[in-house]
Amino acid sequence: MLVAVVTVFRKGDAVRRIGLAAFIVAVMLPAAPVFAQVDLTGTWVRSSQSDNGNSPFQNDLMGIPLSADGRAKALSYDIASLSATERQCQMYPPIYAITGPFPLQISIVQDPVTTRLLGWNIAGWGDRDGTMIWMDGRPRPSQYAPHSHGGFTSGEWQGDTLTAVTTHFKMGDIKRHRAFSSDRATMTYRFNRHGDILTVTGILEDPVYLAEPYVLTEIFRLTTNPNNFPLTACEPIEELPRLHENPALVLHYLPGKQPFVNEATQRLNIPIEAVQGGPETIYPEYRKKLKDKYVPPPPVVNRGRGAQPQQ
């Protein structure tokens, strides 16, 4: 509109035209309609400023509303099992979009005739299956349909927010080194864009391993640098010789034999029952149970990436 108005008077005095442009811009700025944005296309770099995807402890279930079965499953897990040849390239489940280390590369898939939206595609990464968020109302597969690592996802607009629901995905490790989601789980995403910031809220529900929904958020920034998407194909290699020498070996811990179960408690002074998660632990009132049991550990003296309080 501004260009059109100025063009009409292009033969006028240049100074006056600049003044007009400045006036119109001044008028428009405070009055600009405040609408949310709905275009999600682009490469979004995660801020990674929470502990969503990392922990220095093998047994760190803090903040996860696990069921008793979920805790037992987590404590049986040996991260070294991922070094088995057949597991090295298995994908993480959908919540990895929030807990993983990679950017989100989002594109639209259009109907070839009408050009209207068929779906949103979130590109896969080395250990994450791609996600196609179908927007065309196609039916969800039968509950008996095969499950994939990425599952089946459909979405809809709720106002300016894209809401997507994923089902039909395989059991997998929901936080590296930590707990699991089962093949009966459901993942709901909310995509809220505010300028160049994209907030993704993920709600994982699982009748097997969770007692309550496990809800996480991650914030991403739009980038124009394609090098921020370092896709690497997974190639199995020999990681642990003992697994190759004995292919029948399935690494795990039997009940009560998890050797790292006290690691976080010893280093952070956080009671073991809190370290092992559960629905009660995610609410503020749980702090009252901790207050008389917790003493802050000594100051951190060797501060580097991953440095922990010293004993």
Added chain:
Amino acid sequence: MSRAPIPIAAIAGLIALGLTGRVDAQRGGGQRGGGQPAPPAPRAAAPIDLTGYWVSIVTQDWRWRMVTPAKGDFQGFQLTPEAVKIADAWDPAKDEAAGEQCRSYGAPGLMSVPGRLHITWQDDNTLKIETDAGTQTRLFHFGDYTTPANTPRTWQGVSLAQWQMPRGNVPLVFRPADRTAGDAPPVRPGGGSLRVVTNNLRPGYLRKNGIPYGQNVVLTEHWDLYKRPNGEEWLTITQQIEDPENLRTAKLIAPLFKKEANGAKWDPTPCSSRW
């Protein structure tokens, strides 16, 4: 040639008149000239209802939020050398002695403190957010609020709020494609969010163990509501904390809250510099 002045003024005036109407909902009350009815006040124009009781859900950064972490544990922050010095000198007893035990309850850190929110409208232009943890109150001013001169810096500072209104519909290219006539999923009404910018803050802590922010910090927030089909309501608060004196990059976090039916679990607790 002298033809420009009148058309320019007329067109510019039309543009001004045509556009200002779009933000009327952000301006509280008041009868406009020309006998037009007053636009709805921010309270009436709210695209989402944030009022009620909300409980924080601590699924992220648990070991830094639910307990007081060790002095010097700065994980998750990229601090400037000056900020490291301040944090290394953290002394909760000193804060208590100075009457500054609310340092970790200032606006930039408050939404990450485990607790409950009670959100009400103080008046048609002011949304009030109370917390039981630290018994703090944030006031979100809509409309043409201007900070009075010489307003002292406080833990909660001055917050200017603005609704972000939902579109009538998403652009055509982003609408779902019809599979067959009439069976495309609808674009459900709803949406919209609250944008809040807070400054004029008193220096405080982003984490209980003394990670500092300074008085020039600017907190920008987006409050997004999600009503689920099962009746649950979730609130995601996207926070961008900019403080170049102490943070080498802006801090980006998004604390979560879940709506509660009532205030039965509301538990006012005074500020503590140690717990």
